[in-house]
Amino acid sequence: MAARRITGEYAARLLAIGLAIGLPLGLWLAARAQSGASIEIHARNAESGGWSPSNITVAVGRPLHLRLFSDDVMHSFAIGQSDRPAIDLPAGQAVNTTLTFSAPGKYTFYCTRWCSPGHWRMRGVIEVLGPTAMEMATPAPPLYAALGLDLDAKRNAAVTPSHTPSAARGAALGLTLPARYLSPDTYRTHSPAELWQTLRADPLTVGRTDSDVWDLVALVWQANITPQSLAEGRALFAVNCAACHGEGGRGDGVMAESLSAGSNTQRPADFTNARTMLAASPALLQGKIIRGGMGTGMPYWGPIFTEAQTWSLVGYLWAFQFELGGG
Numbered sequence: 001m002a003a004r005r006i007t008g009e010y011a012a013r014l015l016a017i018g019l020a021i022g023l024p025l026g027l028w029l030a031a032r033a034q035s036g037a038s039i040e041i042h043a044r045n046a047e048s049g050g051w052s053p054s055n056i057t058v059a060v061g062r063p064l065h066l067r068l069f070s071d072d073v074m075h076s077f078a079i080g081q082s083d084r085p086a087i088d089l090p091a092g093q094a095v096n097t098t099l100t101f102s103a104p105g106k107y108t109f110y111c112t113r114w115c116s117p118g119h120w121r122m123r124g125v126i127e128v129l130g131p132t133a134m135e136m137a138t139p140a141p142p143l144y145a146a147l148g149l150d151l152d153a154k155r156n157a158a159v160t161p162s163h164t165p166s167a168a169r170g171a172a173l174g175l176t177l178p179a180r181y182l183s184p185d186t187y188r189t190h191s192p193a194e195l196w197q198t199l200r201a202d203p204l205t206v207g208r209t210d211s212d213v214w215d216l217v218a219l220v221w222q223a224n225i226t227p228q229s230l231a232e233g234r235a236l237f238a239v240n241c242a243a244c245h246g247e248g249g250r251g252d253g254v255m256a257e258s259l260s261a262g263s264n265t266q267r268p269a270d271f272t273n274a275r276t277m278l279a280a281s282p283a284l285l286q287g288k289i290i291r292g293g294m295g296t297g298m299p300y301w302g303p304i305f306t307e308a309q310t311w312s313l314v315g316y317l318w319a320f321q322f323e324l325g326g327g
């Protein structure tokens with residue numbers, strides 16, 4: 001009797017294990033079988049429908065052959081959060097490319113050419129399916145969310161400098177700043193105005209002018225923005241942001257006018273405005289880039305850029321407030 005009961009238990013366990021492995025595997029194989037290996041995607045201005053289809057499903061590891069075709073003007077095809085270069089899509093000409101995804105997840109594809117006022121809305125999703133065991137770990141929440149920052153609160157720096165703070169002048173003061181001021185944590189979670197007030201109250205800066213203290217703030221900022229990330233931020237800004245925010249960051253890009261025509265939309269932010277910028281922490285600016293303005297006209301870039309790219313962009317925005325060396 002005892003032996004038979006054990007055998008029954010074994011059978012039940014084997015069945016459970018079989019279900020656990022077999023069901024996801026079966027679904028995965030089914031997805032593999034039904035996902036077309038070859039898909040034609042048409043590109044049109046966002047106002048005329050954008051990408052079609054804009055949602056594609058493919059199995060992990062399976063080559064996806066795309067035939068891309070622009071029906072109106074020059075567009076381009078790029079995959080978010082990847083190093084793959086964008087592919088130009090001249091009007092009326094088929095372009096073929098093959099993608100193979102090694103990890104399951106949702107990948108955003110988008111246009112990088114300023115094709116129309118609604119250009120940034122030209123986005124689609126490639127869903128890559130894999131066995132459940134391979135599902136990607138949920139990414140950590142962005143810093144602004146972890147800190148509970150309100151991205152939409154009005155900001156106004158209590159203190160602003162009388163001239164552009166300079167990291168080089170800050171370094172020339174010859175003060176040794178304690179590591180706690182220079183750390184990435186301090187940089188990411190404090191606004192320049194907050195750090196200025198902390199440094200002003202520190203015995204370290206006794207006898208120094210208010211301008212000197214601003215130069216020290218610029219020095220801390222420079223310590224956290226490498227020349228490489230500044231260069232990367234500048235390049236990303238030129239391609240993705242300058243059309244609205246302007247080359248000089250004043251919010252006067254070529255798309256700014258057509259943007260303010262909408263009902264909810266606002267003027268693009270002016271990054272040369274010390275009152276608003278110096279009251280913002282890098283985490284807050286990064287949050288705005290990731291989440292977007294939600295109806296204000298500021299696109300959301302979370303699915304487009306890697307985390308490192310968003311920090312590079314934030315670093316570059318500070319170049320409109322500070323003289324940072326090396327970039």
Ligand code: HEC
Pocket residue numbers: 120236237240241242243244245255259265266267268269276277280285286288289292293294296297298299301313
């Ligand atoms: C289609 C136009 C448009 C593009 C493109 C655009 N922005 Fe904006 N952006 C806006 C508008 C409009 C605002 C102001 C409304 C708001 O804050 O939501 C804004 C606000 C912001 C803010 C908030 C500033 C503050 O003081 O709160 C940041 C940061 C920002 N943009 C960064 C970027 C970056 C970085 C890019 C490029 C990757 C970019 N934007 C591309 C239109 C745009």
Ligand SMILES: [Cu+2]
Pocket residue numbers: 075076111112113114115116119120122
């Ligand atoms: Cu476009």
